[in-house]
Amino acid sequence: MTTDPRAPAAWRLTGDLGVFLADAGAFLRSEPALHTALLSVTDTLRVRGLRVYGDGAPLFGTYAGADGTVRGAFVRTPPHRVLLGPLDALGPEAPEAALALAGQLAEAGPGLPGVAADHATAEIFARAWEKRTGTGASVVVRQRLYRLGTLTPPEPAPPGAARVATGADRALLARWHDEFAEAVGERPAMAAEEWAESRIAYGGVTLWEAPDGTPVAMAGVTRRTAGQVRVAPVYTPADLRGRGYGGAVTAAVSRAALDAGAAEVLLFTDLANPTSNGLYQRLGYRPVRDFVQLDFAR
Template identity: 35%
Template sequence: MVYTEHKDAGGFLAVAHEALEEQESANGLMLGVCKRLAEAPDAHDTPPYLATVEAAGRLCVAAVMTPPYNVQVFQPDGADAGGLGPVADALQRGGWSVPGVIGTTNTAEAFAALWAGRTGAALRTTMRQGIYELRQVRPPPCPPGRFERATEEHSSLVREWASRFHEDCFHNDECGRSLRIAEAKLQSGDVFLWVDGGEARAMAARTRPTANGQAISFVYTPPQHRRKGYASAVVARLSQLILDSGKQFCTLYTDLDNPTSNSIYRRIGYRRVAESIEIGFT
């Protein structure tokens, strides 16, 4: 096996992009992070970890970490499971602080077991998510109101709802990164609202474009406006907007422990293509 640490996202993608794009929806997070790193290589205070493992000229493992966040790991279908070992060895040898791992369930669990065996870390599953893909929108019943792009006048509301979205999804109040992303999306015109009677009822944002698709995130409806069709409406309209822009599909992540959101997205036309797990190390 050939283990390589790459100096930049361009070098990493030169090796990994073909395999990643074969499962583009499932790998949208890693592809999106690498796209941002390629566009703004100095955006992080600490250099990222970017590594690949190859065997017989084929990719076995791709791994990306932007400290202080979890390491992302990917293995193509049928790849040699032994490829995770060189990544775990290199991270430990290099003194990297690895708070956890995220990836499709089998790969992330295999890496976590290796890491625990090498370091003695305790493992705790912090999130189980479904990765959903949509290629054709099934329009839901339309509630009162209209779909519109958020503007600077919505800045306070977007910040508040992004913070609540983070708390709902990640069950903590360390929302600084989510707020920064939401503010950047507002500035770039990528945050959208469902507005009824002059009042915003629900929010969604487009993020992480890849070659053929784009993700939707920051889907939030205040408790008093839930179960009225606002989230379904804003996500459906934003999904159609993405498809109309020339993308072949949309993706989003859902909490597998929240059956309501999973059923909403399925009714719009999303189907689950993978499961992702986040495991923390302590």
């Protein structure tokens, strides 16, 4: 990106994914764990098309200083919350940069539903949004990002074995995708059938099967980007929980990711669910940073 050396630091917005990745790619890859959501979303947009998350046109942005160095980035895929990368690199500039972004997003179009970011960044942006629009924010879910250390599979493992989902599992994956969204109280990021197709295309879901061949749990994983993958979602139907299937399939998909060359294996948990947080820590996942999803008042 060519930048006027006299220009002040500012956000550059674009609807062109290629332009955004050219500008922001090195910055996102410099901290792949903290940018995992932006990396996986932009990778999906690149592979599956710009309207995979909804009918609205995506909007991308980078925050660069006078020297052109990118120090912040966001992705918005309507109708979903804006994904805002950490503003750590901005230091004391962060509130002013957040206020500028709030103004640009408010002018870009109505209906921004909220923000998803690390806790500190989300709070800074929420204050800026309220100052700019008069609209407050409420917490939807508090999350913790974990990174896999030493994988410790559950012992003993439940009966059965893991296998990668195939096209024959399409209907099951779509149904479980929607059941998972309902269980966590969130609107799905994409249509169930599209999600199933996208994951099957690269072997992105592992099933745990009972000895009779019945699938009893699943764990998804994003494509490897910048050396990292993220486990998501992990789902066991309500009537099959408490038998160790979720832990077994998470361990299996984590091991497969490591064996395939992932430098980092990540996952998010809901901090309101102590069971899952305890389980993943027993498997060897260690806390990285807390994140939050906020909704803006309508």
